[in-house]
Amino acid sequence: MRRLSIFTLLLLIVFSCKEEKTIGYTITGEGVNEGTVYLWSSNETHRELSSAMSNGSFSISVSLNDATPLTLVLPDSKTVPLYAEPGTRATLQPDTLLKSGWCVKGGSTQALHDSISRVLDAAESMEKQKKIIEDFIAEYPINEVNVELFRRYLVEIPNPDNEYIRKTLSKLGGVMQDHQYFAGVKKVLDKKTGNVKHRMFPNFSYPTVDSVKCSLGIFADKYLLINFWATWNADSHEKMKELRSIREMVRSENFAILNISLDTDSTKWLDAVIGDSIIGYNALERKGMDGEIMESFNITSLPYSVLVTPYKRIAEYDLPLDSMAGVLIDSLTHKHDTRNLNRNKKNNR
Numbered sequence: 001m002r003r004l005s006i007f008t009l010l011l012l013i014v015f016s017c018k019e020e021k022t023i024g025y026t027i028t029g030e031g032v033n034e035g036t037v038y039l040w041s042s043n044e045t046h047r048e049l050s051s052a053m054s055n056g057s058f059s060i061s062v063s064l065n066d067a068t069p070l071t072l073v074l075p076d077s078k079t080v081p082l083y084a085e086p087g088t089r090a091t092l093q094p095d096t097l098l099k100s101g102w103c104v105k106g107g108s109t110q111a112l113h114d115s116i117s118r119v120l121d122a123a124e125s126m127e128k129q130k131k132i133i134e135d136f137i138a139e140y141p142i143n144e145v146n147v148e149l150f151r152r153y154l155v156e157i158p159n160p161d162n163e164y165i166r167k168t169l170s171k172l173g174g175v176m177q178d179h180q181y182f183a184g185v186k187k188v189l190d191k192k193t194g195n196v197k198h199r200m201f202p203n204f205s206y207p208t209v210d211s212v213k214c215s216l217g218i219f220a221d222k223y224l225l226i227n228f229w230a231t232w233n234a235d236s237h238e239k240m241k242e243l244r245s246i247r248e249m250v251r252s253e254n255f256a257i258l259n260i261s262l263d264t265d266s267t268k269w270l271d272a273v274i275g276d277s278i279i280g281y282n283a284l285e286r287k288g289m290d291g292e293i294m295e296s297f298n299i300t301s302l303p304y305s306v307l308v309t310p311y312k313r314i315a316e317y318d319l320p321l322d323s324m325a326g327v328l329i330d331s332l333t334h335k336h337d338t339r340n341l342n343r344n345k346k347n348n349r
Helices: 002-022 108-122 126-139 145-155 162-169 180-192 234-249 266-275 292-297 323-347
Strands: 025-029 035-040 048-052 058-062 068-073 079-084 088-094 102-105 205-207 213-215 223-229 255-261 281-284 304-308 314-317
Touching: 025 068, 025 079, 035 058, 048 058, 079 088, 079 102, 079 108, 102 108, 108 126, 108 145, 126 145, 126 162, 145 162, 145 180, 162 180, 205 281, 223 234, 223 323, 234 255, 234 323, 255 266, 266 281, 304 323
Parallel strands: 025 088, 223 255, 255 281
Antiparallel strands: 025 058, 035 048, 035 068, 068 079, 088 102, 205 213, 223 304, 304 314
C-alpha cells in the first residue's frame, strides 16, 4: 500500500512538471533599442513589461492555457503581432522584407502570419493586396491571422473602402464572423453605411442638362437606376458607356436611368454628357462628394450605382454596371409589369 502511494506521488510530480513546461510562452530578442519592451494583450493577465539591456536583448514570459494573440511594443514604439502558442519559445529577429522590420520565429500561426505579411508588403498596389487577402481567406477562413490582415491592410488605412470590407467580411468562416474584432468592425460599418437595402431612397432635387429640376417624384411607378459618377474619375466615366447595353437588355418601359455627376465644373460635365451621348437623365450635384446623399451612403469610390424600386425603396446598392445588372433589372421589371397587368385585369372584371 505504501509503495502504491509513493508511485502515485511520483506520477503527480511528473505530470505537474510537464504541465509547467507546456503552459507558457516566451519571446526573446536582441538588437532592439534600449528601453522598455511591453507585451500587450486585451486580457490584462497577459500584459508584461521587460527592459531591453544596453545591447538590446530582452526576454518576456507569460502563462497561457490557449493560443493567444499578443502585441509586442518595442522601445521605438514599433509594434510586432505575436501569435503565442503555449509551450513555445519564440525569438524576435530582423527582417527587411517586413515593414515592421521584424519577424518572429516560433509557432505555426506566427510563421503563417509573417509569410503572408511579406507577400502583402511587397504587393505593388491595393488591388493586388486585396486579391492576396481574398485568396488567404479562401484557404484559411477561420484563422486568427485574418484579424491582423483586415486591421493593417483594409480597416486602419486612409479612406478605407467600407463596402469592400463589408463584402469581404462575409467570406470569413463562422467562428471569425463572431470574433470580437470583427463584431466591432461591423458595428462601425453599420453606423457609417448600415444595411441600406430596402430602405427608402432619400428625395433629391438636382438640375439636369436642360436646367430643369429633377426629383424622385418624376419616376413614379418605375424602377430607377441611379449612377453616381464624375468626369474626373476615369473608371466611372468609362462605365457610363455600359448604360446603353443595360438599357437594351431591359424590355420594360417602366425603367429609367438617372446619372448624377459629382463634378464641380459644369462645363466639363456638359461636354462629357453631350460628347459621349450618355443616355438617361443627367443631373449635377454641385457639392460634389460633399453632397448629402454621398454622405448618407458613405460613398468613397466611383462609380456607385443604386437600383430603386417603383415604391422608392432600395433594391440593390453598389451595383456593378455590367451585363448581370441588365439581367437583374430586366427580371425585376418583368415581374413588376406582370403584377400590374394582372391587377388591371382583375380590376376591369
